[in-house]
Amino acid sequence: MQSVKPYINDNKNRFITELIELLKIPSISADSAYKTDVLTTADMIKTSLEKAGCDHVEICETEGYPIVYGEKMIDKNLPTVLVYGHYDVQPPDPLNLWNSPPFEPVIQNTDLHPEGAIFARGACDDKGQMYMHVKALEYMTSQNELPCNVKFMIEGEEEVGSVNLSKFVKANREKLANDVILISDTGMIAKDVPSITTGLRGLSYVEVEVTGPNRDLHSGLYGGAVANPINVLAKMIASLHDDNNHITIPGFYDKVEELSAEERAEMAKAPFSLEDYKKALDIDAVYGEKGYSTNERNSIRPTLDVNGIWGGYTGEGAKTVIASKAYAKISMRLVPHQDWHEITALFKSHFENIAPAGVKVKVTPHHGGQGYVTPINHVGYKAASKAYEQTFGKVPIPQRSGGSIPIVSLFEQELNSKTILMGFGLDSDAIHSPNEHFGIWNYLKGIETIPWFYKYFTEMNA
Amino acid sequence: MQSVKPYINDNKNRFITELIELLKIPSISADSAYKTDVLTTADMIKTSLEKAGCDHVEICETEGYPIVYGEKMIDKNLPTVLVYGHYDVQPPDPLNLWNSPPFEPVIQNTDLHPEGAIFARGACDDKGQMYMHVKALEYMTSQNELPCNVKFMIEGEEEVGSVNLSKFVKANREKLANDVILISDTGMIAKDVPSITTGLRGLSYVEVEVTGPNRDLHSGLYGGAVANPINVLAKMIASLHDDNNHITIPGFYDKVEELSAEERAEMAKAPFSLEDYKKALDIDAVYGEKGYSTNERNSIRPTLDVNGIWGGYTGEGAKTVIASKAYAKISMRLVPHQDWHEITALFKSHFENIAPAGVKVKVTPHHGGQGYVTPINHVGYKAASKAYEQTFGKVPIPQRSGGSIPIVSLFEQELNSKTILMGFGLDSDAIHSPNEHFGIWNYLKGIETIPWFYKYFTEMNA
Numbered sequence: 001m002q003s004v005k006p007y008i009n010d011n012k013n014r015f016i017t018e019l020i021e022l023l024k025i026p027s028i029s030a031d032s033a034y035k036t037d038v039l040t041t042a043d044m045i046k047t048s049l050e051k052a053g054c055d056h057v058e059i060c061e062t063e064g065y066p067i068v069y070g071e072k073m074i075d076k077n078l079p080t081v082l083v084y085g086h087y088d089v090q091p092p093d094p095l096n097l098w099n100s101p102p103f104e105p106v107i108q109n110t111d112l113h114p115e116g117a118i119f120a121r122g123a124c125d126d127k128g129q130m131y132m133h134v135k136a137l138e139y140m141t142s143q144n145e146l147p148c149n150v151k152f153m154i155e156g157e158e159e160v161g162s163v164n165l166s167k168f169v170k171a172n173r174e175k176l177a178n179d180v181i182l183i184s185d186t187g188m189i190a191k192d193v194p195s196i197t198t199g200l201r202g203l204s205y206v207e208v209e210v211t212g213p214n215r216d217l218h219s220g221l222y223g224g225a226v227a228n229p230i231n232v233l234a235k236m237i238a239s240l241h242d243d244n245n246h247i248t249i250p251g252f253y254d255k256v257e258e259l260s261a262e263e264r265a266e267m268a269k270a271p272f273s274l275e276d277y278k279k280a281l282d283i284d285a286v287y288g289e290k291g292y293s294t295n296e297r298n299s300i301r302p303t304l305d306v307n308g309i310w311g312g313y314t315g316e317g318a319k320t321v322i323a324s325k326a327y328a329k330i331s332m333r334l335v336p337h338q339d340w341h342e343i344t345a346l347f348k349s350h351f352e353n354i355a356p357a358g359v360k361v362k363v364t365p366h367h368g369g370q371g372y373v374t375p376i377n378h379v380g381y382k383a384a385s386k387a388y389e390q391t392f393g394k395v396p397i398p399q400r401s402g403g404s405i406p407i408v409s410l411f412e413q414e415l416n417s418k419t420i421l422m423g424f425g426l427d428s429d430a431i432h433s434p435n436e437h438f439g440i441w442n443y444l445k446g447i448e449t450i451p452w453f454y455k456y457f458t459e460m461n462a
Numbered sequence: 463m464q465s466v467k468p469y470i471n472d473n474k475n476r477f478i479t480e481l482i483e484l485l486k487i488p489s490i491s492a493d494s495a496y497k498t499d500v501l502t503t504a505d506m507i508k509t510s511l512e513k514a515g516c517d518h519v520e521i522c523e524t525e526g527y528p529i530v531y532g533e534k535m536i537d538k539n540l541p542t543v544l545v546y547g548h549y550d551v552q553p554p555d556p557l558n559l560w561n562s563p564p565f566e567p568v569i570q571n572t573d574l575h576p577e578g579a580i581f582a583r584g585a586c587d588d589k590g591q592m593y594m595h596v597k598a599l600e601y602m603t604s605q606n607e608l609p610c611n612v613k614f615m616i617e618g619e620e621e622v623g624s625v626n627l628s629k630f631v632k633a634n635r636e637k638l639a640n641d642v643i644l645i646s647d648t649g650m651i652a653k654d655v656p657s658i659t660t661g662l663r664g665l666s667y668v669e670v671e672v673t674g675p676n677r678d679l680h681s682g683l684y685g686g687a688v689a690n691p692i693n694v695l696a697k698m699i700a701s702l703h704d705d706n707n708h709i710t711i712p713g714f715y716d717k718v719e720e721l722s723a724e725e726r727a728e729m730a731k732a733p734f735s736l737e738d739y740k741k742a743l744d745i746d747a748v749y750g751e752k753g754y755s756t757n758e759r760n761s762i763r764p765t766l767d768v769n770g771i772w773g774g775y776t777g778e779g780a781k782t783v784i785a786s787k788a789y790a791k792i793s794m795r796l797v798p799h800q801d802w803h804e805i806t807a808l809f810k811s812h813f814e815n816i817a818p819a820g821v822k823v824k825v826t827p828h829h830g831g832q833g834y835v836t837p838i839n840h841v842g843y844k845a846a847s848k849a850y851e852q853t854f855g856k857v858p859i860p861q862r863s864g865g866s867i868p869i870v871s872l873f874e875q876e877l878n879s880k881t882i883l884m885g886f887g888l889d890s891d892a893i894h895s896p897n898e899h900f901g902i903w904n905y906l907k908g909i910e911t912i913p914w915f916y917k918y919f920t921e922m923n924a
Contacts, residue, residue: 031777031779090781097678161780212743212745215743215897216894216895216896219765220863221864223760227748234696234697235696237692237697238701281674281677284820286687286820287688287819289686294687302686305685306774307692308692308781309776309788314772315555317622318623318828319492319770319791321769321770323769328692331780333681358749359745404682427683432781432782
């Protein structure tokens with residue numbers, strides 16, 4: 001295969017313009033107000049797959065948002081790559097912290113991105129990274145360089161738990177049959193330090209409600225004499241970690257995979273500057289489980305974080321009230337071998353147990369997913385590694401990510417294939433945050449690297 | 463003086479209708495959207511005082527909402543009673559918990575109020591109780607039964623800290639000169655157990671902000687590796703009470719007045735059913751400082767309660783975010799001798815001290831006020847006691863309230879006079895809560911009792 005660079009140079013402005021059009025549509029799956037936009041986005045993906053060379057593309061309806069399926073089958077005897085991505089995005093709030101509106105994409109230069117970065121919700125997660133695959137396919141079909149079969153499965157509910165995708169996968173095992181799954185929905189260590197994600201954390205997401213008195217009360221007349229649901233919730237949340245920041249839920253760590261000293265030493269070789277990390281977040285110290293480094297804390301260790309809390313009077317000024325109810329959204333990131341159903345059950349039972357007399361507690365599971373690991377001796381990993389080496393001039397580092405793509409473990413279970421996580425984003429891309437962006441260099445580098453994966457994967461499977 | 467009852471019987475429908483008109487105006491001082499309504503209410507109070515027989519009434523402008531001042535001076539040599547009340551009300555939220563709109567008053571019968579109760583925000587606190595004094599004045603002037611001088615000072619910022627009233631009082635000592643101050647803004651033990659409030663708790667109200675990373679972060683990529691401001695805030699709040707529910711702020715209890723065993727035994731005689739209390743609030747247990755009874759916990763002991771908390775994603779569904787900031791509104795109820803400025807400073811310093819590395823903490827004081835005690839041998843207390851005996855047929859019980867009327871200690875300091883707290887509300891009136899109401903029996907009983915206070919107070923001062 002010849003260099004992909006000339007084609008990219010000739011077409012890069014169009015590649016950027018097409019992505020910007022996609023980013024203009026607020027495909028927020030969590031908020032039903034954006035239903036039409038989510039559906040419009042699905043149609044745009046369908047059209048883009050057709051234009052990129054798929055022989056067959058269809059919108060597969062589900063009970064929620066549709067899945068866009070596309071394929072180009074060139075020879076049954078050749079291997080098949082299944083590309084997964086998502087066209088939905090996270091809610092953009094808090095809106096006031098965005099420097100430009102989240103659905104009016106702008107290109108700005110930054111220190112890390114002197115070539116410019118596209119600022120918009122979904123720029124990196126996952127419209128930008130998903131669209132790299134569409135453009136890589138365009139390259140391969142237009143240049144007659146597609147060496148194997150390819151299938152696309154792009155969903156619209158990744159940010160809300162992929163419930164309908166699970167059903168779709170279970171019901172379409174044959175249609176989705178493949179030799180390897182390829183996903184770009186993760187990051188790499190740095191622009192000059194390519195890496196491939198070999199592990200994902202699982203997730204258990206729950207909502208809790210603490211009810212005290214049956215109505216809001218005057219804090220002067222009742223304060224100190226009845227359980228205040230907010231104070232109680234704070235105490236319950238606080239008790240979920242001990243002084244060493246270990247999680248106190250009984251049984252929580254029972255199945256946690258403990259890495260060997262060698263594996264931890266290997267991990268510690270990845271370039272990392274604690275000073276730069278703190279500076280980027282404007283914090284004076286990191287914080288986490290005792291006995292583990294920052295990189296270990298957010299990859300090989302399970303965690304518990306409150307993602308939202310509310311109760312009582314939160315408006316302007318003061319109100320002397322004891323609220324009847326207080327709420328929190330809590331998520332746990334899990335590591336391989338922790339089963340999210342089991343952890344959700346452990347959390348629920350523990351949280352109900354620690355409720356003091358005087359309050360009632362309700363725990364509602366939201367969604368979750370299992371963790372996942374790709375062995376670095378898998379042929380797909382080796383092909384990806386060689387592809388990065390080709391375009392970056394360096395062997396990529398295998399790394400565990402702290403994030404979760406719950407569907408990946410389901411793919412393994414239902415489709416019996418491993419997933420290769422070729423992410424081209426950076427930690428600083430602010431995904432799920434205001435001012436999400438994706439470097440144009442990264443976007444084009446992804447488009448350049450992906451065709452080499454197809455080439456090497458096909459060769460290695462020959 | 464003859465019985466007040468016949469006059470009340472002849473006029474009660476008008477008394478109720480007039481109060482209902484007043485309750486229709488949403489005079490919410492905490493929310494600037496209601497500015498016009500608050501000002502309209504001040505005008506209505508002015509008109510009502512003129513109609514009730516004041517010789518001189520004026521709207522006294524302040525930097526905030528105006529104070530309505532009225533007087534009827536009959537003889538310089540006779541004693542002067544200063545009536546204080548407020549025409550502003552608490553915000554009505556949460557609106558969805560009201561059975562009828564908060565500013566569309568309705569009369570409903572309840573178990574405790576077979577004669578009917580008026581349901582509306584401000585029905586008891588304080589429009590209803592304040593208006594009893596206007597109607598008692600009407601009775602006394604129309605029947606030629608006013609035995610002394612009277613002044614009214616009705617403010618519109620009690621629910622937001624009475625900041626401008628403080629300035630007004632300091633600047634108008636002569637105009638406000640009096641022999642006793644009379645307030646109805648508290649409750650009594652039960653309809654058949656009259657009581658006079660002899661103590662009020664002080665208040666310190668603060669807002670806290672915990673900042674972690676400089677932006678919202680993806681909880682998968684950063685979870686477990688940086689301080690989560692919500693988890694940290696929960697931990698900090700939890701640490702403010704120990705296992706016995708004592709407040710842990712160093713120095714907090716240093717000046718707390720400890721009651722003698724005799725005084726506590728006297729308090730314990732007040733009728734109280736813990737079962738009824740729990741049933742009314744639908745709780746299975748009370749909760750509070752070890753070593754004290756429920757009635758002690760909410761009257762003679764200081765407390766610390768979170769009145770509101772918020773941070774992160776609080777919308778529908780799930781968002782896996784580590785918030786940059788978390789907030790809480792916290793109030794402390796104080797007992798006599800605890801200085802609110804000092805307690806606010808102790809809180810601020812302690813809360814800043816306990817912040818772990820990795821977060822920044824900001825404490826903003828909102829407002830506060832000192833506690834207050836009326837001695838039961840004061841002539842005003844004795845006159846009030848005799849008035850209740852006259853109309854209830856029982857000697858009232860002196861009781862400490864858990865609530866705060868911060869301005870009362872300022873009155874003592876600036877005007878050198880004691881305040882008599884003749885409250886006619888009940889604990890079940892749901893002040894500051896949805897479905898606030900005021901019993902018609904209580905309203906009319908207040909109008910009946912107040913003129914006797916004037917009579918006995920004047921006689922005892924002769």
